[in-house]
Amino acid sequence: MLAVLCPGQGAQTPGMLTPWLEIESVAQTLHALSDATEVDLIAHGTTSDADTIRDTAIAQPLLVATAIATGREALAGAAPGLVAGHSVGEFGAAALSGVLSDADAMSLVTVRGRAMADAAAAAEPTSMAAVLGGDAEEVASLLAQLGLTPANANGGGQVVAAGAKSAIEALVAAPPARARVIELQVAGAFHTSYMEPAVQALAAAAQDVVRHQPSATLLSNADGAPVASGDDALSRLVTQVANPVRWDLCMERMLELGVTGILEVAPGGVLTGLAKRGMKGVSAVALKTPDDLPAARELLEAHA
Incomplete structure (x- = not known):
């Protein structure tokens, strides 16, 4: 098919x-x-x-x-x-x-x-970031601690987090273990x-x-x-x-x-x-x- x-x-x-x-x-x-x-x-x-x-x-x-x-x-x-x-x-x-x-x-x-x-x-400054790799449970736990939403679950160890820009910046500064975080060039926290x-x-x-x-x-x-x-x-x-x-x-x-x-x-x-x-x-x-x-x-x- x-x-x-x-x-x-x-x-x-x-x-x-x-x-x-x-x-x-x-x-x-x-x-x-x-x-x-x-x-x-x-x-x-x-x-x-x-x-x-x-x-x-x-x-x-x-x-x-x-x-x-x-x-x-x-x-x-x-x-x-x-x-x-x-x-x-x-x-x-x-x-x-x-x-x-x-x-x-x-x-x-x-x-x-x-x-x-x-x-x-109209919202407070928001953003999104791709989280590549890392342990899935650890990633999910950190996003929850930061008040971020897993806006895109893309498979293959890739999750896109979304929420307040300050929280995204904190995620970029201190990513989960064995993960890479890339802030995306988007207008806000979609999805x-x-x-x-x-x-x-x-x-x-x-x-x-x-x-x-x-x-x-x-x-x-x-x-x-x-x-x-x-x-x-x-x-x-x-x-x-x-x-x-x-x-x-x-x-x-x-x-x-x-x-x-x-x-x-x-x-x-x-x-x-x-x-x-x-x-x-x-x-x-x-x-x-x-x-x-x-x-x-x-x-x-x-x-x-």
Whole structure:
């Protein structure tokens, strides 16, 4: 079975859309997606610098549009067996699985990005940090002592902590034994209670959105479970903003369901890297540039 995966915030890089715009079909899709959002996707994906596209309100629509456009190009009409996305990548996954139209996915993620940026700005200074390695129980104990939330459980010994910036700085200064801590360049403590105002804004925007049954198995970041319906998928997309991402459980579920191949759509690399540690033996292709499309289609033929 082939799983199509959509990366989350932090995967974006300056100029990442430039080579993709040379493919007419991808360019047409990106222009159409740009019309569905308030963000100039083409400009931000080609000429904006790293600081500009780090802005949550820009990064999130840009990532979802890139996932949708490159995913559709790679699949070329074929249906994946399973689709999942990490954090904001869930919106790209919802579109590729048919739960949301491309335009609705873009409209909602635009609200999400802006609302999360606003929630971060309104709160006390907050931040996030990746904790790599260390004993799992010791890491969890230290995070609890510091009042931090394990906002992303990514598997392979990687946890992303989130909370007050002062607590993150304390974690960086005195990491758990045998662990490395890297503070992330993000606007605030995503996937924690600090994001509750963003949940409310997204819920209001989602009320009248048409949702459909997924055409492929769609996994939820909440617990790695397949969503039961379009209503269930949309509800989980809304509440996930203020709740931890359990990517470790998503990888476990993929193995349980018989996934043998992974295609990570652009800007690929992060999730296939996690899969090398958490899903050993599963074939994987990460779409970084159009040069990766032949390998992606070979993967599709072998595992779809």
